[in-house]
Structures are given as structure tokens and as C-alpha cells.
Amino acid sequence: VIEEAVAAAFRDEWGQVVATLIRVTGDWDLAEECAQDAFATALERWPRDGIPDRPGAWLTTTARHRAIDRLRREAVGATKLKEVAAMTYEPGPADDSGVPDDDAVPDDRLRLMFTCCHPALAPEARVALTLRTLAGLTTAEIASAFLVSEQTMARRLGRAKQKIRNAAIPYRVPPAHLLPERTPAVLAVLYLLFNEGYSASAGADLVRRNLSAEAIRLARVLATLMPDEPEAFGLLALMLLHEARSDGRLTTSGELVPLEEQDRSRWDRVRIAEAEALLEGALRRREPGPYQIQAAIAACHAVAERAGDTDWAQIAGLYDQLYRIAPTPVVALNRAVAIGMAEGPEAGLLLVEDLAASGALADYHLLAATRADLLRRAGRHSEAVTAYREALGQAGTDGERSFLERRIREISA
Amino acid sequence: VKYLLLICGDESAAVHANDGCEGWSEEMTSRGVLEGGAGLAPPSDATAVRVRDHQVLLTDGPFAETKEQVGGFCMIDCEDLDEAIEIASKHPAARYGTIEIRPLLLGPPPDLS
Numbered sequence: 001v002i003e004e005a006v007a008a009a010f011r012d013e014w015g016q017v018v019a020t021l022i023r024v025t026g027d028w029d030l031a032e033e034c035a036q037d038a039f040a041t042a043l044e045r046w047p048r049d050g051i052p053d054r055p056g057a058w059l060t061t062t063a064r065h066r067a068i069d070r071l072r073r074e075a076v077g078a079t080k081l082k083e084v085a086a087m088t089y090e091p092g093p094a095d096d097s098g099v100p101d102d103d104a105v106p107d108d109r110l111r112l113m114f115t116c117c118h119p120a121l122a123p124e125a126r127v128a129l130t131l132r133t134l135a136g137l138t139t140a141e142i143a144s145a146f147l148v149s150e151q152t153m154a155r156r157l158g159r160a161k162q163k164i165r166n167a168a169i170p171y172r173v174p175p176a177h178l179l180p181e182r183t184p185a186v187l188a189v190l191y192l193l194f195n196e197g198y199s200a201s202a203g204a205d206l207v208r209r210n211l212s213a214e215a216i217r218l219a220r221v222l223a224t225l226m227p228d229e230p231e232a233f234g235l236l237a238l239m240l241l242h243e244a245r246s247d248g249r250l251t252t253s254g255e256l257v258p259l260e261e262q263d264r265s266r267w268d269r270v271r272i273a274e275a276e277a278l279l280e281g282a283l284r285r286r287e288p289g290p291y292q293i294q295a296a297i298a299a300c301h302a303v304a305e306r307a308g309d310t311d312w313a314q315i316a317g318l319y320d321q322l323y324r325i326a327p328t329p330v331v332a333l334n335r336a337v338a339i340g341m342a343e344g345p346e347a348g349l350l351l352v353e354d355l356a357a358s359g360a361l362a363d364y365h366l367l368a369a370t371r372a373d374l375l376r377r378a379g380r381h382s383e384a385v386t387a388y389r390e391a392l393g394q395a396g397t398d399g400e401r402s403f404l405e406r407r408i409r410e411i412s413a
Numbered sequence: 414v415k416y417l418l419l420i421c422g423d424e425s426a427a428v429h430a431n432d433g434c435e436g437w438s439e440e441m442t443s444r445g446v447l448e449g450g451a452g453l454a455p456p457s458d459a460t461a462v463r464v465r466d467h468q469v470l471l472t473d474g475p476f477a478e479t480k481e482q483v484g485g486f487c488m489i490d491c492e493d494l495d496e497a498i499e500i501a502s503k504h505p506a507a508r509y510g511t512i513e514i515r516p517l518l519l520g521p522p523p524d525l526s
Contacts, residue, residue: 118494120494120498166516166518167494167514167516168414168492168493168494168497168516169493169494169495170492170493170494170495174495178495
């Protein structure tokens with residue numbers, strides 16, 4: 001039971017403890033080590049003394065004492081030591097635990113998120129740093145999630161922390177005038193994290209699957225800390241909608257099941273309802289952005305009771321809107337699919353052929369698969385088989401490959 | 414924090430050699446962040462020096478033949494990387510070339526206790 005309480009505290013409090021310790025010590029490595037020590041101490045003491053009323057405050061205080069000890073032993077300047085010792089608490093709401101209220105400094109995690117996702121850091125470093133400092137994954141876990149050696153990941157993290165220190169990347173939430181350019185970088189890291197986990201094959205790799213849960217957890221924190229940023233809620237809603245459908249997405253043998261064949265009774269209605277409420281609240285602010293629009297598209301699928309009920313015309317309209325904000329070839333391809341479903345496969349095919357001719361999607365593995373699907377729907381079976389074979393050569397996972405092979409069998413029969 | 418701004422550009426940037434800074438230097442000097450800097454003669458005027466086995470070896474041209482070459486530099490002293498980025502992005506050369514921001518390697522800060 002105590003182990004469970006410590007594990008829960010680790011999940012809920014790690015980011016906050018590290019974020020606060022970084023603020024007061026200015027030393028990322030020290031902050032992580034002291035946070036680690038605090039959790040080890042909890043495992044020792046909680047069985048004896050009971051679980052504190054405010055585990056987060058207890059852990060932060062313990063970690064801060066560790067930091068003071070460490071700094072004293074390393075004989076750092078008295079100024080620094082005084083700063084850490086005096087680490088100020090805003091007087092929090094009265095509570096009888098006698099422990100200073102750390103929750104009163106709510107934006108340390110937000111500070112940490114923005115610093116980890118600073119655009120002056122390499123994208124892969126942003127993701128790794130976020131997982132290490134905010135989610136508390138070990139270097140080994142992050143390394144295995146991104147299929148690199150532990151040594152490589154340790155170097156990547158070390159370099160990023162060194163740059164933050166040497167180049168003086170500020171530890172703060174950017175001022176208002178920088179938020180419009182900095183917030184998307186934070187959202188992008190969380191979404192990338194989510195997709196890394198989401199696209200991992202079913203039981204194959206638990207560490208990777210776990211990334212989706214971490215991403216959702218962090219997106220919840222972000223939305224709470226940025227209540228005026230509708231895109232944060234859009235992103236959270238989008239993740240929840242994908243996650244709600246993840247159970248029906250693969251067969252037990254790991255084969256990809258297309259949306260229209262999924263068993264919709266396996267979708268998580270509670271999550272879908274939560275996401276819809278979040279999205280509605282965000283859209284009411286009338287500041288649409290790419291995540292809100294993608295969530296709205298996902299919601300169109302999620303609320304359709306049967307595949308045939310899907311409102312493809314509305315989805316096509318949403319893709320129009322998304323394309324105006326984010327005119328990427330992948331968005332154009334998805335728009336073509338929606339138009340193909342709303343107005344008939346030939347209409348979609350015309351758009352896909354244009355896209356293919358432009359060469360913009362030459363490296364995108366879903367181009368051939370999309371063309372194949374529209375050709376199949378249009379009844380042009382021999383052309384479809386050729387396109388499916390092409391797609392087969394580019395498929396990234398076994399699940400995709402077995403799905404494409406099934407399609408070839410079906411239309412060749 | 415002190416940074417060196419390396420102003421880089423390819424051959425086409427040469428036409429801007431005598432543009433001046435369109436008021437950038439004046440603005441940054443009055444803000445108190447600009448500590449100095451200069452434009453450089455083209456890389457074809459460069460001489461690379463190496464000493465190997467006590468021998469001074471000279472080569473004509475820059476130390477590395479790359480598409481982009483350093484055409485000027487500025488020393489700035491400002492709050493943090495965000496301010497350095499803001500300063501660099503206002504430099505007219507950022508619109509046709511590239512500005513590399515390099516923090517200076519300084520010893521540990523003096524202990525004032």
C-alpha cells in the first residue's frame with residue numbers, strides 16, 4: 001500500500017518537485033538527484049510515520065533539505081546556500097499539517113515545460129528533457145522508447161542541460177508577447193510524445209505505449225496551468241479522443257482495423273464525453289487553432305454511432321479550415337479523403353492525383369494507401385491492387401502490412 | 414550574459430557589405446547591450462594560420478570552405494538567450510543571412526560572499 005502511495009506520489013508530484021528545485025537551485029542535475037532522494041526517503045519513512053497529508057509539500061521540503069546538505073558539503077558560496085535555505089513560500093491557504101504550502105507556487109511546472117520546449121533546443125532534446133524532468137521517466141526508459149542506446153540518450157540530455165546553462169535559456173514562462181510563438185512548441189512536444197506512444201504496436205512495447213498516458217497527463221497539467229489557452233484544451237481533447245478509440249484500433253493479432261470496421265462499442269464513451277466537453281469550452285472562446293480543429297474532426301468520428309452516420313461533409317469543411325491555418329500536404333491528403341467520402345471517391349481521387357503529381361508527398365507512406373483505398377471504393381480494382389502493392393512496400397508496421405494484404409486478398413477474390 | 418553574434422551569409426550577401434545596420438547599432442547601443450563589433454573584409458582576403466611541429470603553416474582563404482561565411486560580428490551583453498534572440502532577429506542581416514548566437518565561455522562567477 002505504501003509502495004502504491006509512493007508510486008502515485010511519484011506520478012503526480014515528480015514534475016512539481018523537480019520544477020521547484022530547479023527554480024531555487026538553478027541546477028538541473030542537482031534538482032533531479034534531490035528529487036530522487038526525496039522519493040527514496042519517502043519509501044523509508046512513510047511506512048513508519050504514515051503518508052503525509054500533503055505528499056507533494058513533504059517531498060519538496062525533503063528534496064530542498066537534500067539540496068542544502070549537498071550544497072553545504074560541496075562548500076558552495078554562502079549566498080547560494082542562503083537562497084536555497086530561504087526558498088520562499090507564498091503563504092498558502094491555512095492547513096494544519098504545518099508543512100509550507102508549495103502548491104501556492106503553481107507555475108513552476110509551466111516554467112519547466114516552456115524551458116524544456118525552448119525552440120533553441122533540438123526537437124529530440126525537447127522531448128527527452130520533458131520526459132525526464134516533468135514525467136520522471138528514467139534515461140533508460142526514454143532511450144528504449146526512442147530506440148537509441150542509454151548512452152546516446154544520456155548524452156542528448158546532458159547536452160541539452162548544458163546548453164540551457166551555458167547559453168542562459170531563461171527558466172520562466174515567456175512574457176505575453178512571446179507566448180504566441182512559444183506555446184505551439186510546447187503543444188507540439190506533447191503531441192509528438194502522444195503519437196510516439198499511440199503508433200507503437202499493441203503489446204509489443206509497453207514503455208512506448210506508456211508515452212501516450214504521460215502525454216495526456218502533461219496535457220492536463222498544461223491545460224490547468226494555461227486556462228486561457230484554448231489550444232491547450234484542444235490538444236487534450238484530441239488526445240483523449242484518439243485514446244478513447246485505441247482499443248478498437250487493432251485486432252488481437254495486432255492488425256490495423258480501419259475506422260469504418262471498428263467495433264464502436266469498444267470505444268471509451270466516458271473519455272469521449274470528457275473530450276467533447278473540453279472541446280466545447282475551448283471552441284466557445286472563438287480562437288480556433290490546429291488542435292481544436294483536429295479535435296473537432298476526431299469528435300465527428302467519435303460521436304457517429306455507425307460508420308455510415310459519419311458527417312463527412314462537416315469533416316471536409318473542418319479540413320478546409322485546417323488547411324487555411326496549416327497548409328501542409330498531409331492535411332491536403334486528409335481533406336481529399338473527406339471529400340472522397342462526402343462527394344464520392346472520384347472527387348477525392350482527382351485531388352489525390354494532383355497531390356501525387358506535385359511530388360510533395362513523395363516520402364509519405366500513406367499516400368499510396370490512400371489512393372488505393374479511393375480506387376477500391378471507386379470500383380477500379382486492378383488499379384487499386386497496384387496501389388496497395390506500392391503501399392505495402394512503404395508500410396511502417398506489421399499491423400499496417402497485414403491490413404494492406406487483407407485488402408489485396410479481398411478485392412482480388 | 415555575454416554573447417558573440419556571428420553574422421554569416423553566402424556570396425550573395427556581399428552586396429550588403431556596406432549597407433550599415435539601418436539604425437540597429439544605435440538602438441542597441443542606447444539600450445546598453447552592444448559592446449562592439451565590426452564588419453569583415455571578404456573571405457578571399459583571409460589567411461589561415463596553423464602551427465604544427467613548430468612550423469607556421471599559412472593557407473590562403475578561410476579556415477573552412479563553406480557556403481556561408483562570417484561577414485561580421487558583434488559582442489552583446491544582455492539578460493538571457495531570449496533577449497539575445499530578440500536582438501539578433503532585429504539585425505538587418507538576419508533577413509538575408511544567418512546570425513549565430515554563441516555564448517562566451519566565462520570562468521565560474523566570482524563568489525561574492
